[in-house]
Amino acid sequence: MKRVFFIVLTAALVGIPLFANGGDEPEKSSGPVTIEFWTTETQSDRQATIQVLVDTFQIMNPDITVNVIPVDENDMATQINAAAAAGTLPALIEAATPNTVAFGSAGLLDRSAATEMIDEIGRDKFYSGVLKLNQTGAGDGFYSLPFHGWVQGIWYRNDWFEKAGLNPPETWEDILKAAKYFYDPAKNQYGILVGTMAEAYSEQCFTQFAMSNNAGLFDKNGNLIFNSPAMKETVEYYAELAKYNPPGPQTWRARDYYLQGKMAMFFYSTYIMDDLALAEVAAGSLTAENFAELAGSSFDPDLVKNTRMVPIISNKRPAGYGTIVSLAFPDTGDSAKTAAARKFVRYLYSPNAYITFLHMAPGGMNPVLKEIATNPRFQQDPKKIFENYGPEKMAEIINGLDSIETFGIVDGKRIDAASVIYSKQIIPQMIYKVTQEGMSVDEAMSWAEAEMKKIM
Amino acid sequence: MSTKLNLQQRESVLGWGLIAPSVIIILSLILYPILTNIFSSFFKVSLMEPDTFIGLENYRNIVTDGSFWRAVLVTFVYVTGTTIGTTLVGLGVALVMNRKFPLRGFVRSLILLPYVAPVFSVVYAWKFFFDPVNGLFIDITVERLGLFDQRFNLIGNPESALWVAIIFSIWKNFPFTYLMLLSRLQAIDRNLYEAADVDGAGGWQKFRYITMPELYFVMGSIVLLRVIWNFNKFEDIYLLTDNVKVLSVYTYFKAFVGVAELGQGSALVILQFALLVGFILYYVKKVLKW
Numbered sequence: 001m002k003r004v005f006f007i008v009l010t011a012a013l014v015g016i017p018l019f020a021n022g023g024d025e026p027e028k029s030s031g032p033v034t035i036e037f038w039t040t041e042t043q044s045d046r047q048a049t050i051q052v053l054v055d056t057f058q059i060m061n062p063d064i065t066v067n068v069i070p071v072d073e074n075d076m077a078t079q080i081n082a083a084a085a086a087g088t089l090p091a092l093i094e095a096a097t098p099n100t101v102a103f104g105s106a107g108l109l110d111r112s113a114a115t116e117m118i119d120e121i122g123r124d125k126f127y128s129g130v131l132k133l134n135q136t137g138a139g140d141g142f143y144s145l146p147f148h149g150w151v152q153g154i155w156y157r158n159d160w161f162e163k164a165g166l167n168p169p170e171t172w173e174d175i176l177k178a179a180k181y182f183y184d185p186a187k188n189q190y191g192i193l194v195g196t197m198a199e200a201y202s203e204q205c206f207t208q209f210a211m212s213n214n215a216g217l218f219d220k221n222g223n224l225i226f227n228s229p230a231m232k233e234t235v236e237y238y239a240e241l242a243k244y245n246p247p248g249p250q251t252w253r254a255r256d257y258y259l260q261g262k263m264a265m266f267f268y269s270t271y272i273m274d275d276l277a278l279a280e281v282a283a284g285s286l287t288a289e290n291f292a293e294l295a296g297s298s299f300d301p302d303l304v305k306n307t308r309m310v311p312i313i314s315n316k317r318p319a320g321y322g323t324i325v326s327l328a329f330p331d332t333g334d335s336a337k338t339a340a341a342r343k344f345v346r347y348l349y350s351p352n353a354y355i356t357f358l359h360m361a362p363g364g365m366n367p368v369l370k371e372i373a374t375n376p377r378f379q380q381d382p383k384k385i386f387e388n389y390g391p392e393k394m395a396e397i398i399n400g401l402d403s404i405e406t407f408g409i410v411d412g413k414r415i416d417a418a419s420v421i422y423s424k425q426i427i428p429q430m431i432y433k434v435t436q437e438g439m440s441v442d443e444a445m446s447w448a449e450a451e452m453k454k455i456m
Numbered sequence: 457m458s459t460k461l462n463l464q465q466r467e468s469v470l471g472w473g474l475i476a477p478s479v480i481i482i483l484s485l486i487l488y489p490i491l492t493n494i495f496s497s498f499f500k501v502s503l504m505e506p507d508t509f510i511g512l513e514n515y516r517n518i519v520t521d522g523s524f525w526r527a528v529l530v531t532f533v534y535v536t537g538t539t540i541g542t543t544l545v546g547l548g549v550a551l552v553m554n555r556k557f558p559l560r561g562f563v564r565s566l567i568l569l570p571y572v573a574p575v576f577s578v579v580y581a582w583k584f585f586f587d588p589v590n591g592l593f594i595d596i597t598v599e600r601l602g603l604f605d606q607r608f609n610l611i612g613n614p615e616s617a618l619w620v621a622i623i624f625s626i627w628k629n630f631p632f633t634y635l636m637l638l639s640r641l642q643a644i645d646r647n648l649y650e651a652a653d654v655d656g657a658g659g660w661q662k663f664r665y666i667t668m669p670e671l672y673f674v675m676g677s678i679v680l681l682r683v684i685w686n687f688n689k690f691e692d693i694y695l696l697t698d699n700v701k702v703l704s705v706y707t708y709f710k711a712f713v714g715v716a717e718l719g720q721g722s723a724l725v726i727l728q729f730a731l732l733v734g735f736i737l738y739y740v741k742k743v744l745k746w
């Protein structure tokens with residue numbers, strides 16, 4: 001084994017410079033190649049699955065060695081910048097699309113490799129909205145290939161809604177009505193959970209409302225149009241909704257209150273499907289069964305059956321929100337490595353490998369290829385999520401990927417300043433000021449606008 | 457000139473050789489960062505491009521920003537509150553623990569628990585305890601005793617968060633003060649108290665004229681340490697409340713959250729350092745009378 005490794009390594013070391021000199025025939029990978037694959041799936045069980053996929057690939061392609069390197073999502077940008085500076089970029093990365101787009105616009109990615117790869121798989125095979133998120137600013141190609149994604153939505157107690165004769169929380173009016181109806185703090189029961197802490201979750205909840213009200217940060221020419229009547233209306237509505245939250249500033253962790261049967265609705269990604277379905281997770285949470293002193297209700301095994309999800313919210317128009325994770329080819333300047341990485345990516349999109357990958361987190365990792373969504377093997381996931389939610393609901397969720405909208409894309413054009421505003425958490429801070437510090441909406445919006453202008 | 461070293465010279469070469477590793481470590485890990493910090497506070501620092509010299513612009517931005525002065529005020533309240541609190545509680549507990557009673561040894565070590573427990577775990581215990589929906593505190597005060605008419609988020613609310621942070625710090629740090637004061641109390645000569653008894657002094661008088669003067673310099677040093685530690689305190693406050701913007705938390709947000717403003721972060725640290733050094737110089741002269 002050691003010897004084989006040594007031979008491969010030596011061959012790789014010898015072969016790569018030879019190949020680099022060879023120049024013109026990138027696709028014909030003649031010598032052994034070793035590539036690095038950086039992935040944000042850092043959990044050990046996911047690492048194990050990815051390694052199985054890699055081992056299988058290596059058996060089929062004995063001249064390619066893929067080294068899987070886990071990189072924390074929050075470190076990805078720093079690591080890529082450092083690798084670019086040191087000339088040690090990996091041949092392939094898997095990262096959230098806002099990141100791959102940022103790397104692409106900084107000139108760190110091989111755009112033509114990604115564009116060719118998408119054409120090879122077939123543009124029409126992808127959900128078009130998902131593809132658009134990976135497009136270059138000029139619209140002449142793609143920075144990266146969408147791989148999988150999660151959708152955000154309102155998860156709610158269908159049994160409570162039915163009993164109360166309320167409509168599912170799909171429109172502004174119905175959401176507010178239900179939040180008011182179920183808010184009963186005297187019984188330690190709350191209407192809804194929307195983010196009110198100064199952190200990303202608040203912006204994720206808020207964005208979907210803003211989009212459904214046609215309230216953007218920028219026009220298509222990149223001019224700041226934040227301080228608009230539509231935005232003000234959204235902030236006011238959001239602040240009103242936040243009154244039916246559990247007390248004080250809240251973030252996604254408060255989803256536990258839903259699992260304990262103390263909340264009617266909450267915003268969350270489809271990664272929650274796991275938690276809802278696996279009884280242990282909720283049972284291990286804080287309940288009166290575990291803590292007799294607490295005046296709470298016990299774990300409800302029917303919670304999954306009684307939980308429904310609304311992925312699209314409507315006011316002036318329907319809007320969805322979520323995040324796509326993409327594959328990208330950093331510009332290593334070594335065509336042999338890029339060719340090997342392309343071969344590996346082609347393999348990752350083949351139905352068997354792709355489905356194995358997605359099944360690491362059913363519900364959380366959703367396919368971006370239309371035909372996989374309806375593939376029977378994909379629908380028989382090991383954690384029985386499909387069985388629990390039914391194929392129709394799953395199809396609705398996966399379709400939700402196609403209508404993901406962000407402040408950063410206006411009429412198909414990407415506005416870079418939006419990502420800076422996002423990372424400075426200006427909108428979450430504004431929400432905090434309004435909902436927790438009692439600042440007036442006008443005052444908070446002027447503050448936010450001034451902050452946005454400062455960094456532009 | 458002879459190349460041979462005499463004994464004294466050899467001694468000093470050996471001396472330098474022995475302290476050289478520490479000197480190098482101190483220079484590279486403490487002095488160098490401080491100097492670079494001062495240097496970069498005059499620049500607009502960029503991670504990808506070369507830095508641009510902007511003179512005092514970073515400092516001007518900071519002192520004209522209202523949120524900086526708010527952070528100074530919050531820090532002042534926090535440091536004053538926690539220092540007074542830990543000192544008084546520590547003193548009180550030390551006086552009690554200096555008396556003989558059954559199981560004293562056991563109680564003495566039990567009191568140290570908040571100080572030795574890892575901050576991460578006690579912070580989460582507090583968060584759990586004060587949770588507005590599931591917490592024991594609310595369950596007792598609202599549901600069982602009816603002291604308040606509705607549930608509230610004590611740690612989360614901006615008005616109460618600072619006070620919770622202060623109380624947390626007092627609870628966590630008083631054992632250190634207690635430990636120092638107790639060891640000093642035990643070293644006070646019993647004859648002094650006996651002589652006072654002969655003179656007919658009461659309990660308060662003995663405390664005022666014997667105990668306090670004996671404790672003065674220990675207490676003065678502890679107060680100074682507490683001010684330095686809590687002035688730079690980050691982890692307790694950030695983990696517990698995340699909306700109490702003392703200077704260190706404020707600097708963290710400025711320098712590292714989102715778009716990194718490292719130049720401004722450096723300037724902030726320099727200002728914080730200057731404030732602290734100013735206080736120490738004043739305190740050492742006036743209170744410790746060095």
